[in-house]
Amino acid sequence: MQRTDFSKMACSIARTLDVIGEPWSPLVLRDVWVGLTRFEQLQADLGISRKVLTERLNHLVDQGVLDRRPYDRRPRYEYVLTQKGAELVDLLMVMTSWGDKWLAGEAGPPVLYRHHACGEISGVDPRCTHCGEPMHANDVDLLPGPGAAV
Template sequence: MGRTDFGRMRCPVARSMAVLGERWAMLVLREAFYGTTRFDAFERNLGIAPNILAARLRDLVEHGLLQKAPLPEGARHEYRLTEKGRDFFPAYLALKAWADRWMTGPEGPLVLLEDAATGRPVEVPVPLSATGRPLRPEDVRVLPGPGAGRATRARFGGSPDAAHG
């Protein structure tokens, strides 16, 4: 049997896993966010096998997060973030904030990020509830959105409009 194709699911988060859920993909994006552009630099900074790196870079290009940008030489190229790829940066920062808190050894985070213009540490805001505290899953009501199918409606109940009368 083949592997489940997340790209065929309706849930956008699931579909994003079709590219982001592949092994090394998040780490390849980390490198792109940190300024890596050339194949050999990705290879060195990640410690990844070239066949896997080539496959991931191709995935990320095909899904529109990276693009191959020719170098002045003509034949050589580098991989640059697209608007779509750049737009993933907040999600990366949120993941990094969580990882720095929960997956860091006693020595502390490996890298710190600061605003280049001001020198201030990058702050990652979290969604807040009405009481001003970080929003927890139990504070949230899940409702079917416009893209919901029958199963999602059955599971999460009426539409937002219905709920508000």
């Protein structure tokens, strides 16, 4: 099945979906953001096939969201967020806020966010709910929340 090309649409949402609209892409970005940077780590965490993961990583590199960097003399690579990718993670943080509010259930959110500027645990929002400073992907630490898998 041919995927629709949203990149030419005159809509920022459509263009963004062209980069991360496939369901695995946001999860790959999430994992790279939290420090799973090698193919084997990503595959193990996501339970994704090698073929699909390779396709997703190549697409995200081609889109300028991830950089591929060698870490071994053998042709092995790790993946790191580019500035473009880090700013895309800000969008994922907003999606997380929505999911925490509407889908987390009684257990609560699976991850908590500690804001670097003030050190407080905060809800995900464009601004920290404690100090009012802007809060983006590079400004927080992830801590296990009450709904984290044990």
